[in-house]
Amino acid sequence: MGDGGSDTGEDPMLDSLICVAGSSIKKSGFIASHSTDERERRVIFVNAGGEELRRQGHSEIEVEADRFFQGGDVLRTDEEVADGGDLPSIYQSARYGNFCYEFRDLPPGDYSVDLHFAEIVYTNGPRGMRVFNVFIQDEKAVSELDVYSIVGANRALQVMNIPVSAGKDGVVSVNFQGVVGSPTVSGICIKQGAPELQLVSSGRDGKSLLCDNCFAPVKLTAAENKAARMSFTAKYEREIRELKAQCQMKQDECYEAWMSLTAANQELEKVRAELDVKFFQNFTLGQAMEKETEKMAKISSKYEHDRRLWVAAIDELERKMKAIKSEHSQLSFEAHQCANSIPGLNQMVTAVQSLGNIRVFCRCRPLNMEEASSRPQTVVEFTDAKDGDLGVLMNGSNKKIYKFDRVYTPKDDQCDVFEDASPVATSVLDGYNVCIFAYGQTGTGKTFTMEGTEQNRGVNYRTLELLFKIAEDRKKTISYDISVSVLEVYNEQVRDLLASSPPAKRLEIKQVSEGVNHVPGVVDMKVENVDEVWNILQTGSNARAVGSNNVNGHSSRSHCMICTVVRAKNLVTGECTRSKLWLVDLAGSERLAKTDVQGERLKEAQSINKSLSALGDVISALATKSSHIPYRNSKLTHLLQDSLGGDSKTLMFVQISPSEHDLGETVSSLNFATRVRGVELGPAKKQSDTTEIQKLKLMLPFCLCQLKCKDDTIRKLEENVQALEGKTKSKEQFSKSQQDKIIDLENQVELKAELCGHLEKRLSQVYEKMQRKEEACYSFQQKVKELEDRLQEQEQASSINSKAKTRELEDAVKEKSQQFQRHTEMLQKQIKMLEEELEAKQGREYMYISEPTDTFQARKVEAKPLKIEADPFSLRSLNSTSSGTLLNRGEQSILLKGTDSLRALRHKRDLQSKGPENNLFLVTPTAHKKPISAESEPSKARHLDPSRAFARISRGGKPVGSGSSAFPNRVKESDSSRVKIWLR
Ligand code: ADP
Ligand code: MG
Numbered sequence: 001m002g003d004g005g006s007d008t009g010e011d012p013m014l015d016s017l018i019c020v021a022g023s024s025i026k027k028s029g030f031i032a033s034h035s036t037d038e039r040e041r042r043v044i045f046v047n048a049g050g051e052e053l054r055r056q057g058h059s060e061i062e063v064e065a066d067r068f069f070q071g072g073d074v075l076r077t078d079e080e081v082a083d084g085g086d087l088p089s090i091y092q093s094a095r096y097g098n099f100c101y102e103f104r105d106l107p108p109g110d111y112s113v114d115l116h117f118a119e120i121v122y123t124n125g126p127r128g129m130r131v132f133n134v135f136i137q138d139e140k141a142v143s144e145l146d147v148y149s150i151v152g153a154n155r156a157l158q159v160m161n162i163p164v165s166a167g168k169d170g171v172v173s174v175n176f177q178g179v180v181g182s183p184t185v186s187g188i189c190i191k192q193g194a195p196e197l198q199l200v201s202s203g204r205d206g207k208s209l210l211c212d213n214c215f216a217p218v219k220l221t222a223a224e225n226k227a228a229r230m231s232f233t234a235k236y237e238r239e240i241r242e243l244k245a246q247c248q249m250k251q252d253e254c255y256e257a258w259m260s261l262t263a264a265n266q267e268l269e270k271v272r273a274e275l276d277v278k279f280f281q282n283f284t285l286g287q288a289m290e291k292e293t294e295k296m297a298k299i300s301s302k303y304e305h306d307r308r309l310w311v312a313a314i315d316e317l318e319r320k321m322k323a324i325k326s327e328h329s330q331l332s333f334e335a336h337q338c339a340n341s342i343p344g345l346n347q348m349v350t351a352v353q354s355l356g357n358i359r360v361f362c363r364c365r366p367l368n369m370e371e372a373s374s375r376p377q378t379v380v381e382f383t384d385a386k387d388g389d390l391g392v393l394m395n396g397s398n399k400k401i402y403k404f405d406r407v408y409t410p411k412d413d414q415c416d417v418f419e420d421a422s423p424v425a426t427s428v429l430d431g432y433n434v435c436i437f438a439y440g441q442t443g444t445g446k447t448f449t450m451e452g453t454e455q456n457r458g459v460n461y462r463t464l465e466l467l468f469k470i471a472e473d474r475k476k477t478i479s480y481d482i483s484v485s486v487l488e489v490y491n492e493q494v495r496d497l498l499a500s501s502p503p504a505k506r507l508e509i510k511q512v513s514e515g516v517n518h519v520p521g522v523v524d525m526k527v528e529n530v531d532e533v534w535n536i537l538q539t540g541s542n543a544r545a546v547g548s549n550n551v552n553g554h555s556s557r558s559h560c561m562i563c564t565v566v567r568a569k570n571l572v573t574g575e576c577t578r579s580k581l582w583l584v585d586l587a588g589s590e591r592l593a594k595t596d597v598q599g600e601r602l603k604e605a606q607s608i609n610k611s612l613s614a615l616g617d618v619i620s621a622l623a624t625k626s627s628h629i630p631y632r633n634s635k636l637t638h639l640l641q642d643s644l645g646g647d648s649k650t651l652m653f654v655q656i657s658p659s660e661h662d663l664g665e666t667v668s669s670l671n672f673a674t675r676v677r678g679v680e681l682g683p684a685k686k687q688s689d690t691t692e693i694q695k696l697k698l699m700l701p702f703c704l705c706q707l708k709c710k711d712d713t714i715r716k717l718e719e720n721v722q723a724l725e726g727k728t729k730s731k732e733q734f735s736k737s738q739q740d741k742i743i744d745l746e747n748q749v750e751l752k753a754e755l756c757g758h759l760e761k762r763l764s765q766v767y768e769k770m771q772r773k774e775e776a777c778y779s780f781q782q783k784v785k786e787l788e789d790r791l792q793e794q795e796q797a798s799s800i801n802s803k804a805k806t807r808e809l810e811d812a813v814k815e816k817s818q819q820f821q822r823h824t825e826m827l828q829k830q831i832k833m834l835e836e837e838l839e840a841k842q843g844r845e846y847m848y849i850s851e852p853t854d855t856f857q858a859r860k861v862e863a864k865p866l867k868i869e870a871d872p873f874s875l876r877s878l879n880s881t882s883s884g885t886l887l888n889r890g891e892q893s894i895l896l897k898g899t900d901s902l903r904a905l906r907h908k909r910d911l912q913s914k915g916p917e918n919n920l921f922l923v924t925p926t927a928h929k930k931p932i933s934a935e936s937e938p939s940k941a942r943h944l945d946p947s948r949a950f951a952r953i954s955r956g957g958k959p960v961g962s963g964s965s966a967f968p969n970r971v972k973e974s975d976s977s978r979v980k981i982w983l984r
Contacts, residue, residue: 015231023142023162039060044189046064046188047090050187077120080092097182108168111194112164114191117157119154120184127149129180137173138173142162144179156186251784282756286749320717324713359650365443366410367659371659377393378659394667402670421651425459428467429467435644436463440655444669450653451585460583461533463564464482464527468533479568479569482566488559489636496519496522498523537562559584561640580642610633612636615636622644654669
């Protein structure tokens with residue numbers, strides 16, 4: 001077997017270092033085989049930490065320089081390494097530290113690996129300074145190798161024939177992992193083929209093994225075979241137990257992990273439940289808060305809305321109150337005024353009534369340019385004009401005084417005139433019929449007084465202007481409808497000055513009701529403002545038939561009559577009135593004798609005279625209170641019928657010239673006017689004035705009632721305001737409390753949010769923890785599964801192997817027992833023979849007492865070959881069975897000697913068969929004890945605490961411990977000091 005032998009048989013403890021079946025430990029260096037097959041099998045041989053080596057000669061060896069390694073450092077020694085074999089220099093270098101080897105590009109298949117070691121650093125020990133594991137293809141191949149402990153310093157050691165398979169990737173990795181200190185390796189040799197131990201039949205000598213290096217059959221006795229197999233079986237069983245323990249340990253760890261995971265899960269569940277509760281609380285709180293906020297918002301908006309409404313209402317009420325108060329004060333003031341003015345009014349009424357309803361104002365025009373230049377004598381005197389007295393100088397010194405309602409000097413302007421005329425004019429708005437006309441000689445200023453000029457407007461325009469103003473002022477109580485028509489009476493014919501085209505038939509005056517005349521077909525223009533009035537007046541003025549004469553080129557020979565109809569509706573009383581205002585610019589009143597006209601002009605003059613005479617007649621009739629008033633004598637009086645007399649008011653401007661030349665006409669006009677002024681109309685004229693006062697009087701209780709109502713309203717409003725203020729205050733308080741509530745809720749929400757954040761953080765932590773636990777658990781499960789798989793595989797493999805082996809062994813035992821039976825029978829026969837002989841000799845002894853020693857010696861010699869032939873098993877059987885018999889027979893000395901001789905024999909055989917290959921035989925002394933330990937072990941293992949067992953495994957000195965416990969006898973037999981070191 002050469003160098004292929006293992007030293008494990010010598011030191012059974014080395015078995016525990018080897019984790020892979022088929023591998024062995026050899027306490028010497030590399031020895032090259034002579035066989036070429038062996039050379040060919042070497043695929044790679046690297047000198048770890050050293051150079052390339054080559055030895056030529058009989059057995060050629062090639063060792064490559066250090067490569068294929070990853071990591072680590074190089075160690076070298078100059079000291080010689082003992083038992084270095086053929087390549088001692090390999091062991092002088094080493095790779096040490098944290099490293100591994102990876103051999104690539106190997107063809108897939110089975111290989112075996114030899115590892116070469118030598119302790120070249122810790123040369124003085126102590127043991128256990130460097131303990132490491134070797135993994136091949138991640139499988140532990142060598143467990144806790146301490147080179148110094150096995151061979152000492154500077155001595156070679158080999159771990160041989162570690163089987164390994166290269167996969168498709170062609171990689172074989174050898175990994176070194178330190179248990180104590182750093183691992184080292186001096187060389188690695190990879191050989192092709194698996195190092196299998198092949199059992200071959202060897203005939204009657206029992207079975208033998210093939211050397212894993214040279215494949216030479218190794219002859220083994222049955223006992224050796226059995227021992228070898230038992231050793232393997234025990235190794236596997238040990239591994240299985242270790243794996244089981246590891247598995248149990250992992251299961252325990254898994255269980256612990258699972259328990260902690262369960263606990264964590266429970267905690268997590270609890271936290272989740274708590275969180276759910278919190279979430280729910282938060283959610284409900286949030287919902288409640290949302291509802292509250294919504295409610296609050298609604299209340300706020302409602303409050304705001306109400307507040308605005310109330311504020312507006314209060315403002316409105318205050319405003320109304322103010323208005324009412326001011327109105328009230330105004331009314332009281334007015335009422336007081338009214339009450340105060342009542343006596344004055346009464347006096348005025350009396351005065352007016354005494355005056356009559358026709359007033360005559362005399363107006364004298366200034367001298368015109370012509371008159372002024374000829375220095376004429378003025379025949380009028382205005383000394384007492386203020387009192388309505390006008391002096392006219394008749395024939396130089398004779399002065400006649402005329403009395404009128406008002407006398408205007410040439411200096412008096414249009415405003416002065418209108419100021420006095422306006423009350424009469426505006427009484428049309430109070431429902432009176434009014435007639436204002438200008439009478440006088442042509443050129444005395446009738447048109448000037450009535451129409452005026454654009455810059456200096458007369459009574460017509462001013463009257464209408466004032467009417468609109470008053471109507472505007474009274475619009476709250478009375479609504480007015482004002483329409484205007486402009487007529488001309490020329491040659492006793494009525495003409496419509498506003499008509500755009502001449503009428504188809506002559507305009508006639510019709511009486512529509514008692515005292516009311518109307519001219520059908522006359523344009524009645526409704527006017528809204530004074531501008532429209534002006535346009536209408538202009539239209540009428542332009543359309544007026546104008547003639548010329550030698551007295552005044554611009555004088556008109558027709559009567560221009562503006563009729564303003566006022567329809568009034570009292571909005572308080574509902575009373576409606578319709579009244580007329582006639583503004584008449586009469587034609588010149590000069591006498592015919594003075595005019596120098598013929599034909600058409602004469603006719604005009606006659607018509608004018610006629611109408612003016614008719615006017616005089618009417619006025620006279622009214623003055624004399626005649627039963628018949630000749631209104632119809634002329635168109636003029638006919639038209640003015642409803643405005644002359646009765647309840648109407650009349651104002652006459654008598655226009656005079658200051659010139660001496662016009663004295664006659666002036667006196668004539670003044671006389672006419674005086675006659676008119678003397679007319680006293682009926683009580684109707686009084687009625688018009690008292691109506692106003694009565695109206696005021698009537699209005700007074702109404703106003704007082706209104707005042708009272710207003711007072712009540714004000715009181716109610718004040719009460720309302722007070723109630724509103726109270727409500728507002730309560731609303732404000734409510735809003736304040738709601739706002740406080742909102743702030744509280746907001747704070748609560750903030751707190752809850754913080755709590756949520758906290759819980760979320762905690763949850764995430766627990767999640768992480770759980771995840772970690774799950775991962776750990778998962779990895780444990782994976783490991784357990786792997787281990788279980790491996791265990792199963794190994795169990796399967798080992799059970800198959802051990803079954804087969806057991807069967808074989810049983811067969812062998814059977815055979816042996818048969819042999820033993822035969823031997824026993826033979827021996828019994830021999831014993832019988834010997835007994836017979838003995839009996840025969842005993843008979844003779846009596847005769848030869850001095851002879852026994854030689855005979856016994858001779859017998860002992862005879863028995864020797866027999867015992868040599870018997871195998872140890874049969875010898876033991878013999879010892880245990882036959883020796884008892886022999887002892888019983890008092891053969892103690894002989895048997896003791898026999899036992900001694902057996903030992904001697906065994907020793908001798910040991911010496912004879914001593915060689916490297918006999919390792920299996922060397923196992924024998926212990927092998928027979930193994931079954932005992934193997935039988936007792938499982939029961940022990942069963943009662944062993946798995947966790948403790950695993951704990952021992954995982955600790956440094958454990959494998960030795962487990963090894964020693966697995967082989968108690970062996971520990972006793974081996975060096976006790978070594979056991980102690982290994983335990984460290
Ligand atoms: P009648 O209409 O009576 O024929 P007018 O009105 O045409 O008279 O007046 C004749 C002239 O006398 C006009 O030029 C007018 O401007 C002027 N006149 C008349 N009265 C006055 C007066 N009070 N102040 C100034 N001028 C006057
Ligand atoms: Mg005129």
